[in-house]
Amino acid sequence: MNEIFRDGLLDGQVAIVTGGGSGIGRVTAIELASLGAHVVVFGRREEPLTETCALVPSGRCEAVVCDIREEDEVDAAVDGVLARHGRIDLLVNNAGGQFLTPAELITPKGFRTVIRLNLEGTWLMTHAVATKAMIPGGGGKVVSITMTPHTGLPGMTHSSASRAGIESLMKTLSIEWARFDIRLNAIAPGIVGTDTFLTKYPSQFVEGAAETVPLQRLGTPEQIAWMVCQLASPAGDYTTGSVITIDGARDNHIGAWPPERELGPDGKPAQEVRRPRGR
Ligand SMILES: CCCCCCCCC/C=C/C(=O)SCCNC(=O)CCNC(=O)[C@H](O)C(C)(C)COP(=O)(O)OP(=O)(O)OC[C@H]1O[C@@H](n2cnc3c(N)ncnc32)[C@H](O)[C@@H]1OP(=O)(O)O
Ligand SMILES: NC(=O)C1=CN([C@@H]2O[C@H](COP(=O)(O)OP(=O)(O)OC[C@H]3O[C@@H](n4cnc5c(N)ncnc54)[C@H](OP(=O)(O)O)[C@@H]3O)[C@@H](O)[C@H]2O)C=CC1
Numbered sequence: 001m002n003e004i005f006r007d008g009l010l011d012g013q014v015a016i017v018t019g020g021g022s023g024i025g026r027v028t029a030i031e032l033a034s035l036g037a038h039v040v041v042f043g044r045r046e047e048p049l050t051e052t053c054a055l056v057p058s059g060r061c062e063a064v065v066c067d068i069r070e071e072d073e074v075d076a077a078v079d080g081v082l083a084r085h086g087r088i089d090l091l092v093n094n095a096g097g098q099f100l101t102p103a104e105l106i107t108p109k110g111f112r113t114v115i116r117l118n119l120e121g122t123w124l125m126t127h128a129v130a131t132k133a134m135i136p137g138g139g140g141k142v143v144s145i146t147m148t149p150h151t152g153l154p155g156m157t158h159s160s161a162s163r164a165g166i167e168s169l170m171k172t173l174s175i176e177w178a179r180f181d182i183r184l185n186a187i188a189p190g191i192v193g194t195d196t197f198l199t200k201y202p203s204q205f206v207e208g209a210a211e212t213v214p215l216q217r218l219g220t221p222e223q224i225a226w227m228v229c230q231l232a233s234p235a236g237d238y239t240t241g242s243v244i245t246i247d248g249a250r251d252n253h254i255g256a257w258p259p260e261r262e263l264g265p266d267g268k269p270a271q272e273v274r275r276p277r278g279r
Contacts, residue, residue, distance in 0.1 A: 002034045004226050009233050011036035014085045016078075018068055018125060019095030021048030023194035024145060026055070027221035028092055028228050033060045035229060040081050042066040042125075043095065068095050068121035078128040088133035090232050093122040093144040093166070098159035100201055111158045118162035123169060130173075130182055139181030141236065143228050144170055146188045146243070148251040155205075163188070167243050174241030183240035187227050190247025193218040215248030216256055 001007065015032050019025035020041025026048075029039045033056040040062045041049045049063030062084075066077035081088060096118045099110070126142055134140035146163040147153065153160035170184040177184065191197065191209045197218075198206055210217050223246055230236055231244075245251050257269075264270040 009035040013037040013089040015090035017092040018042045024221045025094040026052045028225040031225040069116045074124045091129045091142045100155045103157040114158035119165040135180045142184040146186045148188045148247045186243045188245045190250040213248040213250045
């Protein structure tokens with residue numbers, strides 16, 4: 001039973017979720033399966049993938065070890081899904097990440113590592129699924145998880161560049177592959193309180209994160225997963241080439257409004273005094 005959508009909404013669909021062994025990817029896999037989809041989770045480590053599948057009560061989940069940066073692994077893994085299921089309706093490019101470091105300290109290898117994971121991995125997966133399954137099969141949907149704020153991610157130059165690249169990829173392919181009925185979108189989350197976010201980054205960054213969001217709280221993996229489900233459903237059939245930002249307005253403004261310095265003497269938002277008419 002799904003909390004938001006009707007039972008059986010995605011019956012018969014076959015979906016791949018990369019990075020499905022943890023965080024947003026795991027919750028997305030569980031939500032898709034709860035709506036009837038058969039989900040195949042990809043990741044480098046088998047154990048977390050198997051754990052995700054154990055959390056899917058219907059058993060409609062399968063773990064495939066695949067490093068999305070390696071084209072031979074991607075080809076073999078996608079071929080395997082196709083051989084077992086005969087179709088792929090949905091690809092969720094969720095695997096990704098970065099390390100937080102000032103730009104001047106990022107080495108060529110470090111930059112390449114993040115670009116290869118986020119941008120090249122997303123390209124390899126999207127190209128393999130499209131050419132092997134969606135183009136011959138008459139269509140499909142791709143959802144790629146990126147990141148806000150779109151004004152730039154200081155401390156994450158490599159990731160910022162790669163996420164912009166992914167959004168551009170989705171937009172461009174939505175034009176080229178419209179003739180194959182493939183619909184491609186990006187979901188750009190703000191800060192989501194996953195285990196990795198809460199444990200990987202410096203404490204100052206994590207503890208101060210909610211304060212930087214106009215809504216003053218972090219997002220949840222479910223809020224991202226439900227948008228994936230909506231796009232996968234008939235409600236998403238005409239949505240393509242879009243970037244859907246889910247971030248508590250972090251893309252628009254840093255912190256609560258009004259900031260302390262803009263409060264009036266009464267503690268309310270400062271307001272300009274209206275001049276008398278005629279002056
Ligand atoms: C912000 C404002 C908006 C704020 C608002 C926005 C906030 C959004 C918050 C976002 C949160 C998330 O995305 S949370 C989810 C994040 N999840 C992840 O990152 C999971 C996936 N990440 C990873 O696997 C790793 O972090 C990643 C480095 C990307 C890839 O790992 P690999 O095992 O492939 O690579 P490694 O062998 O570890 O490292 C390869 C090289 O990378 C470099 N490298 C790796 N870690 C490094 C480090 N900590 N510091 C320096 N350099 C490092 C070195 O050059 C390494 O080479 P050597 O020197 O030779 O070792
Ligand atoms: N949490 C947040 O605040 C935000 C997250 N995002 C993005 O959303 C996505 C999910 O984030 P979140 O759930 O927090 O992070 P996690 O670290 O939990 O998820 C990342 C997943 O990607 C998998 N992965 C990493 N590298 C590879 C690879 N080379 N091949 C295949 N799988 C790989 C990991 O599994 P394994 O290590 O086993 O391969 C892991 O399951 C990421 O792209 C993240 O950057 C975007 C905005 C905000």
